[in-house]
Amino acid sequence: MKYIKLPYIPENMVTHVLLDKRVYDRFLYALEDLGIKIVICESCDDLYLAISSHPDIFYFHYEDNLIFAAPNSPRKTTEELKKLGFNIIFGERAVLGKYPEDVKYNIAKVGTKVFHNFKFTDRIIAERIEKDSLQRIHVKQGYTKCSILIVNSNAIITSDKGIYKKAIENGMDSLLISPGFIKLEGLSYGFxxxxxxxxxxxxxxxxxxxxxxxxxxxxxxxxxxxxxxxLNIAGLQLADIGSVIPLCQE
Structure with missing residues (x-):
């Protein structure tokens, strides 16, 4: 078992993933049939129900075994990540209430580029990004990781026109799709x-x-x-579960 060097971009088949506890059972079984072990993200009462157990709200996988976490990230989930050998660095501020107090860790690192609305990025993470001289790409959308499906270190899919424009401007291959058609409990649609x-x-x-x-x-x-x-789960409407976060690989 090895850690994934670049977040969301495995080099081999994944062995462990982090998922919202409300993931479809059939999706869960499909992953388990591939030998993938699931770390379940529990819920936090500090957030509204729709995103209360979304892993990309609480956790920002930075590189290898380093994960930044909100101070109020679900304790049981954080302990499971520590058992896998992850170095958990807690941010300065908790995720609370509604936007923008809930997007401090919802960051998309795509290769060496980091997309976020940097008005809201947790200070500890922002300082690490600056220290490592990563390319910051500021976007208006605070739910940045939710809005970006990472394809590889230079390609993304998004329904957000602002993110799409910034990706193209920075030499990335980007596909813009229609917003909506993705279920998110309690809201009009997910990402x-x-x-x-x-x-x-x-x-x-x-x-x-x-x-x-x-x-x-x-x-x-x-x-x-x-x-x-x-890998498709036929017949079920797409549902936003706060990203499928690969953790470890073969």
Whole structure:
């Protein structure tokens, strides 16, 4: 078992993933059939229900075995991550209430580029990003990781026009899709980054049926261009679960 050097971008098949406790059972079973072990993200009462157990709200996987976590991240989940050998560095501020107090850790690191609304980034994380001289890409969307499906270190899929524009300006291959068509309990809709994630170098997994999405063919062709196949849960509406976060790999 090895840690994933670049967050969300495994080099081999994944052995462990972090998922919202409200993940579809069929998706959970599909991952377990591949030998993937699941770390469940428990809920926190400090947040509104729709995102109260979304792992990308509490945790920012920075590199290798380093994860930044909100001080009020679910204790049981954090302990499970520590058991896997992760170095958990707690941020300065808790995630609370509603936007923007809940997006301090919802950051998308894509290779050496970091997307976020840096008005809201936790100070401890912002200082680490500066120390490591990573490229900061400021966007208006605070739910940044939710809005970005990371395909590889230079390619993303998003429904956010601002993120799409910034990605293109920075030389990235980016696919813009229609907003909506993704379930998020209690809200109008969720985001593409929140319902999927790589579980292998060439395998993207979705919590639901991506073929139902109106932009499916564009998504499929974009992934194919980058040599990525799809693990799909037929017949179930895509549901935002705060990202499929790969933790360890073969």
């Amino acid at each position: 593409i980054g929140g319902c999927g994630g790589l579980i292998g170098k060439n395998l993207m997994a979705f919590n639901g049926d991506i073929s139902i999405h109106p932009d499916y063919l564009n998504i499929k062709n974009f992934l194919k261009k980058h040599d990525i196949e799809i």
